[in-house]
């Protein structure tokens with residue numbers, strides 16, 4: 076595996092870094108202020124400004140491997156760019172590269188009809204609307220997607236949808252116009268062919284955004300994580316993606332690339348936390364020495380550097396394998412990095428908080444919010460335990476035949 080950035084990636088890296096320095100970091104405080112001052116659930120002027128600037132500079136839709144619609148980058152080439160974007164709490168939205176839209180756009184590129192692409196994918200690619208993925212349900216253990224109980228029943232040339240979802244990230248944002256709903260459509264089929272994914276426009280009668288769910292008290296406005304009630308929601312039959320009972324096939328594809336983007340962003344966030352840790356530990360003095368020279372603090376800095384570099388290499392390996400041998404063969408590496416990246420980021424952020432003392436848990440530094448964000452990734456991406464179970468299963472499979 077070649078670790079060097081190609082000239083194209085190197086040039087893009089420099090441009091994304093310059094854009095972050097010039098516009099994104101300075102906009103963080105303005106974004107917070109605009110959310111706090113107005114209606115929290117309306118888009119902010121500053122984010123629209125950033126999107127306009129990034130699009131004008133051609134730093135737009137950099138994800139989307141194997142499609143003419145993106146920047147033509149492989150997963151391996153996109154990884155260092157997603158890492159830089161992940162450094163900011165504003166995330167990747169200025170570049171139209173944010174979750175859950177990236178995963179949803181990939182699904183639409185692969186499985187939507189021409190008319191659906193025109194209606195939903197094109198405005199998503201232009202950054203005019205947003206989307207959400209409605210799978211998880213409050214009533215069932217959703218780490219096992221075969222448990223999903225919300226119903227989609229065919230009635231002539233329509234689907235009738237009923238059920239309750241939650242943690243539908245992004246659905247509180249008024250720009251969110253389309254949901255990818257995953258529900259039980261064929262209870263008599265084999266276990267992995269019982270569910271379908273269906274496009275549900277948010278404005279369809281019967282779709283009710285019940286409430287935003289805060290994360291450790293952060294509401295993530297105006298994005299939000301919604302509880303959504305579906306009451307006799309009727310959508311056209313052709314809104315089913317790929318085919319009836321084929322929701323799992325899509326989920327496996329969607330949760331590959333869309334999810335490894337989170338890992339790349341986590342590494343970026345860990346890098347920023349390490350940067351803050353180093354600066355603070357050199358600037359402040361206690362007991363006659365800079366904090367960096369006290370106790371085991373230098374070890375914490377060294378451990379953070381080593382762990383971030385290891386996590387980055389594993390992310391790149393997973394991306395490289397996805398590009399070269401496909402998501403299916405890369406399954407173990409994808410599962411490994413989903414456990415490693417947020418856990419490493421959490422350890423680094425936790426050390427950075429400690430070095431900052433009380434300031435670390437305050438709102439004056441981004442560390443508390445970073446910690447909350449990374450902690451959710453140990454669940455939002457599927458719980459760690461589920462990924463560990465997958466890694467362990469692949470490992471044991473190598474020896475199963477040889478066992479007595």
Ligand SMILES: Cc1cc2nc3c(=O)[nH]c(=O)nc-3n(C[C@H](O)[C@H](O)[C@H](O)COP(=O)(O)OP(=O)(O)OC[C@H]3O[C@@H](n4cnc5c(N)ncnc54)[C@H](O)[C@@H]3O)c2cc1C
Nearest residue numbers: 208209210211216217218242243244451455457458460461
């Ligand atoms: C901030 C945030 C954003 C999210 N965004 C979305 C979204 O946009 N769309 C969406 O559909 N969902 C989303 N989710 C939901 C997320 O995918 C689920 O929370 C997750 O899949 C776990 O499901 P559950 O909450 O029902 O937990 P459960 O399934 O009840 O699991 C609870 C716990 O049981 C344990 N467990 C489960 N399986 C195993 C196992 N095999 N081995 C050992 N222990 C196990 C784990 O400790 C796990 O955390 C989001 C969640 C959060 C917190």
